[in-house]
Amino acid sequence: MSEYILRTNKLSKKYRNDFALENINVTIKKGEIYGFIGQNGAGKSTMLRIVTGLTFPTTGSIELFENDNPKELIDVQKRMGAIIEQPALFSNMTAYENLEVHRLQKGIPGSVCINKTLELVGLTDTGKKKAKNFSLGMKQRLGLGIALLSDPEFLILDEPTNGLDPMGIVELRELIKKLNREKGLTVLISSHILSELHQLATSFGIIHKGKLLEELTAKELDExxxxxxxxxxxQPTKGATILENQLSTTEFEVMQDGTIKLYHYLDDVRTVSRVLTNNGLVIEHLSQNGDSLESYFSKLVGGVEHD
Structure with a gap:
């Protein structure tokens, strides 16, 4: 199995005179849950539609499972499952019947996969209940079941929690985690809510007005x-030595510009100030910093409010 599930190279999509995507370079490794974060209209859905073959880029290219041959991408896209926008459900059919229709459309042999999928998404007890009578959370799980029916290696979800109540969001999040953990499923999931994805994703791509601003791991985001x-x-070097020897802490970093980030003594600034001053250092700046996830995102995109 390849290390990279998806890579894009200067991917752009232009509608008339406006770019929906501009020179996007996304990298997703096998086994990741990649959170694609951006405001409504930032280009997330356009990106996902290109990856799933629903539309084509104006310029640039995509590579799936280390294959970038346009003629062969159609075949490798069969190794993916996706929910783009709302799940396509037959409202007068049961969950089983919906999956049966999609099984036949996809040419999947045998019906064993249907019961396995219903169990996987927690819909085994729906019986003869029609999809039109499902809760929104149940409809989302049925849509996820359709995407999982062919046992894909790569799952793509576009704003899957839209309209869900808090319990529905938790259930969907835990299901995605389970699929990733137990089946090794790689997931690309888009949302405009960073705090929601932060509880799920292992890496992030942040997009704004069609441009990818940053890619980072969950650990890097936390830092x-x-x-x-x-x-x-x-004297930054001397300052670091004093923190380690006199305050008995190694929970700090010396940045390239000489700034020290100290993660201890947040509630005892006076002690830090006194120890540094008593050792002959001149304190040029001392403040408590750190962003919430929302404020970090807002700063990155230029302080524009979420749609």
Missing amino acids: KCRQHLRIKVD
Whole structure:
């Protein structure tokens, strides 16, 4: 199995004079849950539609399972499952019947996969209940079941929690985690709510007005948002030594510009200030910093409010 499930190379999509996507370079590794975050209209759905073959790029290319041959992409796209926008359900059919129709459309042999899929998404007890009488959460799970019917290696979900109540969001999140953990399923999931994806994704791509602003791991995101004391002294190396020897902490980083990020003593700034000053250092700046996930996202996109 290839290390990379998806890579895009300067992917652009232009409608008349406007770019929906502009020179997007996304990298998703096998086994990741990749959170694609951006405001409504940022280009998330356009990107997902290109990856799933529902539309084509104006320029640039995509690589799926290390295959970038346009003629062969159709075949490798069969190894994916997707929900783009709303799940396509037959409202007068049961969950079983909906899956049966999609099984026949996809040419999947045998019906064993239907009961397995119903069990996987928690819909085994729906019986003769029609899809039109399902709750929104049940409809989303049935849509997910359709996407999972062919046992894909790569799952793509476009804003899957839209309209769900808090319990429905939790249930869907735990199901995706389970699929990733137990089946090794790689997932690309888009949302405009960073706090929601933060509880699920292992890596992130942040898009704004069609441009990819940043890719980072969940660990890197946590570090950027972690509360800390920002310290600027005239002798950073000496300052770091003092923190380690006299305050008995190694929970700090010295940044390239000489700023020290101290993750301890957040509630005891006076002690930090006193120890540094008593050792002959000049404190040029000392403040408590750290973003919430929402404020970090807002700063990154230029402070524009969410749609």
